[in-house]
Amino acid sequence: MERPVTEDDLTFDHVPETDQSFENALAKARDGDRLAVDDAIELLTTGTDGEGIDRRRKERVLEAADRRRAEDVGEEVTFVANLNNNVTTACNVGCLFCNFKDAAHTFESEYEAETAGFTKTPADSREIVSDAVDRGVYEVTSVSGLHPAFALDDEHLEILRAHPEPKEVNFKPPERYGTDPGTYADQLAAMSVDGVHVHSMTPEEAYHARRGTDWSYEEVYRRLHEAGLDTVPGTAAEILVDEVREVICPGKIGTEGWLEAMEAAADVGMGLTATIMYGHVENEAHRAMHLKRVRDLQERVDGAITEFVPLSFIHRNTPLFEHDVVSGGASADEDELLIAVSRLFLDNIDHIQSSWVKYGDQQGLKMLSCGADDFMGTILSEEITKRAGGEYGEFRSFAEYVDLISSIGRVPVERSTDYERRRVIDPDEPPFGPELGPKADGTPLLEAAERTAPADD
Ligand SMILES: C[S@@+](CC[C@H](N)C(=O)[O-])C[C@H]1O[C@@H](n2cnc3c(N)ncnc32)[C@H](O)[C@@H]1O
Ligand SMILES: Nc1c(NC[C@H](O)[C@H](O)[C@H](O)CO)[nH]c(=O)[nH]c1=O
Ligand SMILES: N[C@@H](Cc1ccc(O)cc1)C(=O)O
Numbered sequence: 001m002e003r004p005v006t007e008d009d010l011t012f013d014h015v016p017e018t019d020q021s022f023e024n025a026l027a028k029a030r031d032g033d034r035l036a037v038d039d040a041i042e043l044l045t046t047g048t049d050g051e052g053i054d055r056r057r058k059e060r061v062l063e064a065a066d067r068r069r070a071e072d073v074g075e076e077v078t079f080v081a082n083l084n085n086n087v088t089t090a091c092n093v094g095c096l097f098c099n100f101k102d103a104a105h106t107f108e109s110e111y112e113a114e115t116a117g118f119t120k121t122p123a124d125s126r127e128i129v130s131d132a133v134d135r136g137v138y139e140v141t142s143v144s145g146l147h148p149a150f151a152l153d154d155e156h157l158e159i160l161r162a163h164p165e166p167k168e169v170n171f172k173p174p175e176r177y178g179t180d181p182g183t184y185a186d187q188l189a190a191m192s193v194d195g196v197h198v199h200s201m202t203p204e205e206a207y208h209a210r211r212g213t214d215w216s217y218e219e220v221y222r223r224l225h226e227a228g229l230d231t232v233p234g235t236a237a238e239i240l241v242d243e244v245r246e247v248i249c250p251g252k253i254g255t256e257g258w259l260e261a262m263e264a265a266a267d268v269g270m271g272l273t274a275t276i277m278y279g280h281v282e283n284e285a286h287r288a289m290h291l292k293r294v295r296d297l298q299e300r301v302d303g304a305i306t307e308f309v310p311l312s313f314i315h316r317n318t319p320l321f322e323h324d325v326v327s328g329g330a331s332a333d334e335d336e337l338l339i340a341v342s343r344l345f346l347d348n349i350d351h352i353q354s355s356w357v358k359y360g361d362q363q364g365l366k367m368l369s370c371g372a373d374d375f376m377g378t379i380l381s382e383e384i385t386k387r388a389g390g391e392y393g394e395f396r397s398f399a400e401y402v403d404l405i406s407s408i409g410r411v412p413v414e415r416s417t418d419y420e421r422r423r424v425i426d427p428d429e430p431p432f433g434p435e436l437g438p439k440a441d442g443t444p445l446l447e448a449a450e451r452t453a454p455a456d457d
């Protein structure tokens with residue numbers, strides 16, 4: 001019988017070995033010289049000349065990154081009043097780090113049990129987003145499973161319906177399912193309430209939105225932009241090295257496809273974010289190569305990437321952990337070094353996000369002194385991390401943000417998604433609520449009693 005792959009079986013072509021020294025790499029970082037992949041490997045490992053992380057060296061890397069952050073963007077810490085509205089968990093791509101997905105056949109009307117997942121209709125999405133916009137939200141972030149019934153628009157739906165081998169293009173008609181998610185265009189139009197900013201359609205979703213056609217990514221993103229899409233989240237990046245993708249997400253688009261989709265979105269005039277999902281099977285060489293690919297992309301898209309978002313792998317309920325391919329996620333030392341080296345390496349991306357969903361409040365705050373300057377958003381609901389076993393909840397209020405950010409002597413600032421609009425918040429002037437959203441008037445987003453109770457309560 002075939003034995004499943006384990007951590008010990010993994011051998012990679014790319015390994016953290018260099019001809020550089022830690023001290024040289026650190027000197028370059030301090031001088032503001034552009035770092036090479038080997039420099040990043042030295043900094044991420046605190047030197048390939050020894051085993052494990054050297055705490056004293058780590059502190060020197062963090063200090064250099066914190067200084068660079070202060071020079072580049074100053075003392076302000078930004079956050080956005082946003083809402084997550086994930087449309088569906090139906091997905092058959094099968095990424096081994098993901099527990100957000102539910103097998104798509106469980107959503108079919110004929111399935112004898114009730115699905116553990118959810119699908120929202122465009123009307124459901126509209127209601128959820130309208131409510132959040134009324135409360136003052138600026139942005140809706142929407143990332144979803146690749147539901148087999150999803151098509152880009154009506155024309156795409158007709159093409160998929162007429163396809164001779166629907167299975168080959170991962171398509172089943174909407175009538176087969178208990179709930180019809182509509183098309184991507186329907187969902188984007190439904191979420192475009194009163195000028196709220198719509199941040200959606202990862203490169204993987206864009207790939208799904210062109211399956212079975214010869215449409216370019218540019219054509220796809222042009223149509224999505226017309227339907228109401230404003231900016232594109234650079235998730236699905238995971239690790240942009242194919243030998244890692246083959247292990248953790250063999251069903252996903254490759255590195256080249258991801259880069260092509262992002263460039264196309266920028267060509268259509270949209271802003272982008274970029275991410276890395278780290279702390280699973282990859283090593284520091286892969287992390288460094290990923291950073292280089294993002295920095296090169298930023299050159300090609302002429303600065304369209306507004307922020308870089310490190311997503312630390314949440315392992316507990318994922319196939320990678322359950323099948324012993326990994327024994328856990330990144331350590332706090334690795335998290336801090338990843339943030340710091342992102343700041344030092346990505347000299348053409350202004351903002352590095354600290355995700356409280358992944359790190360929690362205390363470690364999330366610490367990241368703001370390791371090179372990060374953005375503290376994410378209020379999000380109001382969260383399913384991806386929670387389903388993977390994350391424990392840091394689904395919402396942060398403006399009052400909590402002001403409290404946390406002031407506690408480390410920094411300046412709380414409400415921002416727009418593209419960082420163009422900013423509002424400095426005076427910690428001595430409560431109550432604290434959003435003012436930049438289309439219907440924001442400064443009232444707090446949610447009263448404490450209205451919050452979603454934590455999953456284990
Ligand atoms: C869940 S997918 C949703 C959008 C779409 N299905 C896709 O893959 O692009 C969005 C992102 O969540 C992140 N993610 C998923 N599971 C995670 C986990 N266990 N820990 C950290 N990040 C995770 C991955 O980076 C993934 O690309
Ligand atoms: N880091 C995570 C985010 N970040 C997204 C931001 O909140 C916001 O959408 C972005 O800064 C664009 O303005 N969202 C999550 O749901 N989970 C995260 O871990
Ligand atoms: N999909 C990411 C969240 C995310 C969304 C949009 C972004 O721009 C960045 C990150 C997660 O929850 O793990």
Ligand code: SF4
Nearest residue numbers: 091093094095098145
């Ligand atoms: S990461 Fe996205 S594509 Fe992969 S299984 Fe999860 S929802 Fe599906």
